[in-house]
Amino acid sequence: MSRKFALTGAVALAIALTPLAAGTATAAPASTQQEAAVTTVYYSTSGAPSFRSQINQGAANWNSSVTNVRLVERSSGASLRYVEGNDPRGSYAQTNGHGSGTIFIDYTQAQQYYPVRITAHETGHALGLPDHYSGPCSELMSGGGPGTSCRVAVPNSAERSRVNSLWANGFAANNAPEQRIYEDGTVLTF
Ligand SMILES: [Zn+2]
Numbered sequence: 387m388s389r390k391f392a393l394t395g396a397v398a399l400a401i402a403l404t405p406l407a408a409g410t411a412t413a414a415p416a417s418t419q420q421e422a423a424v425t426t427v428y429y430s431t432s433g434a435p436s437f438r439s440q441i442n443q444g445a446a447n448w449n450s451s452v453t454n455v456r457l458v459e460r461s462s463g464a465s466l467r468y469v470e471g472n473d474p475r476g477s478y479a480q481t482n483g484h485g486s487g488t489i490f491i492d493y494t495q496a497q498q499y500y501p502v503r504i505t506a507h508e509t510g511h512a513l514g515l516p517d518h519y520s521g522p523c524s525e526l527m528s529g530g531g532p533g534t535s536c537r538v539a540v541p542n543s544a545e546r547s548r549v550n551s552l553w554a555n556g557f558a559a560n561n562a563p564e565q566r567i568y569e570d571g572t573v574l575t576f
Contacts, residue, residue, distance in 0.1 A: 424453065425556040427485035427512075428460040433469035437491050437501060441468050444506035447540045448513065454553035455485070455513060466512050468505070477504055479511035480566040480576075484557065487512055487564055495569065499530060502539040511567050514552040515545060519571070529569055 429445065431438040445457040457466075465486040476495040481487030489508040496504060507529050511517075521528030523536035526545055541549065566574040 423556060425455045425485075425553055427455060427457050427466055428464040429457055429466040429468065430461060430464035431459060431468050432461060433467055434489075434491055436470055436493075437468065437496065437505060440496075440501040441491075441505045441509075443502045444504075444509050444539060447502070447506050448509055448549075451541050451546045452513075452549045452553070454550045454556075457509065466509075475572060476569045477508060478566050478568045479508045480564055481512045482560065482562045482564050483511065483514040484552070484560040484562060485512060492569075495530075498534050500534075500537040500539065503529075503537060506539045506541075510541065510545065510549075513549045515541075515548060517567065517569075517571070 429441075431441050434441060442459060445459070449456055466481075466489065467487075468489045468491065470491045470493065472494065473490060473492050475492075477492040478490045479487060480490070489505075489512060491501075491504060491508070503526070507526055510527050515527050517529055518525060518527045519529055519531035521531060523532035523538050524542050526538065526541045528536075564576045566572075566576070568574075
């Protein structure tokens with residue numbers, strides 16, 4: 387029994403030392419590596435005062451999930467604008483899928499569904515993600531597909547990876563036309 391404890395102690399010591407060794411080994415190359423630039427997308431909530439806190443929460447959920455793009459609220463000069471109102475087709479994102487456009491929050495839909503899921507989902511369109519209504523509640527872009535009880539308002543790992551990939555080169559190489567993506571499945575291209 388004492389021999390077994392001794393062995394366990396030796397293994398524990400080896401494990402404890404490993405991170406130190408690994409840290410020392412990676413420290414030198416890390417200092418010469420160029421850090422990937424983070425692209426900032428400025429958004430305005432002035433057209434959607436009722437949902438400002440939900441919009442900001444949705445943006446914060448994205449900011450804590452991805453590394454290549456960051457959403458920052460700004461009252462003027464924003465490329466992404468949130469507005470609110472009534473539309474029989476519900477909420478929509480009219481966007482180039484790369485940080486520009488208008489996101490419309492529908493009052494009726496915001497009473498039926500969890501509003502932060504709506505704002506985070508619509509923001510997902512502005513960051514480049516399409517709808518995927520057949521997905522589970524854990525998938526942000528499944529939107530209203532899983533029903534009104536779904537309160538997940540953060541992107542899943544696949545959605546995070548996709549957005550990081552789409553923003554790896556910042557605003558560069560984006561020639562997409564604006565589309566209006568309604569949450570009833572209608573997509574209009576401009
Ligand atoms: Zn959608």
